[in-house]
């Protein structure tokens with residue numbers, strides 16, 4: 001047990017120099033930047049609350065899990081332990097599982113699945129199996145998790161084929177742009193560390209933490225929008241931005257129209 005908790009027992013070491021500032025913290029910038037999950041999650045929980053109230057409070061689980069990802073990510077970079085790595089990766093796997101359960105469009109379910117409850121069962125079975133397999137070769141886990149994003153991108157492209165709303169096209173474009181920036185940093189830190197060391201700039205993984213938090217906030221709002229359109233169309237979902245619709249860099253959220261719903265019910 002002691003060895004899986006030991007500092008640097010993980011096979012993966014990120015580009016940032018270890019123990020630069022303290023003997024307790026292996027990768028200082030990577031540890032500190034994990035706070036971005038903590039900063040964005042409560043804001044998104046608040047912004048998506050009207051949609052969650054209308055649809056299901058389970059939406060908040062995604063943001064709770066994001067905070068857990070933040071804790072495990074900080075623990076992992078602080079210790080570079082095997083346990084830290086697994087906790088970080090498994091928490092990502094499960095936040096993705098919750099995201100799929102909530103937002104995967106019903107009309108794209110496999111033909112043998114008729115309702116969201118059965119779909120949730122399939123997702124949770126797959127995630128449990130993947131949890132078990134993740135112990136087999138931990139070095140490939142992160143690549144496997146990143147390839148799930150390719151499936152999310154595929155679903156997004158399919159959904160956008162029938163979407164002509166310029167607001168949603170803008171949101172889809174921004175989501176993919178943030179994600180592309182994030183994954184470039186992740187891959188570059190992983191594969192081109194020699195180059196970054198030579199120019200003394202080893203902080204790309206900490207940029208990834210911030211960029212993927214922003215990309216996730218965008219991606220979740222986008223899929224929540226598709227979901228609201230299919231599942232609660234009477235709520236007339238609309239995308240807005242915080243702090244303001246005119247801001248160039250802002251967090252997207254969904255507004256729902258309670259008034260229309262009340263009129264419909266009467």
Ligand SMILES: CCCCCCCC/C=C\CCCCCCCC(=O)N[C@@H](CO)[C@H](O)/C=C/CCCCCCCCCCCCC
Pocket residue numbers: 062066069073076088092095096099100103104105142143145146149152153155156175176179208209212215216219220223
């Ligand atoms: C129908 C599909 C709905 C999908 C909803 C998606 C909900 C996902 C929400 C957030 C997940 C973000 C988690 C990021 C955690 C990063 C922690 C980290 O940095 N870990 C690294 C080690 O420190 C590790 O190497 C990283 C592994 C890979 C992580 C893959 C994350 C996938 C994020 C998917 C984001 C979707 C954005 C939309 C893209 C078009």
Ligand SMILES: [Ca+2]
Pocket residue numbers: 013014015016017018027
């Ligand atoms: Ca390192």
Ligand SMILES: [Zn+2]
Pocket residue numbers: 030073077205209
């Ligand atoms: Zn990380």
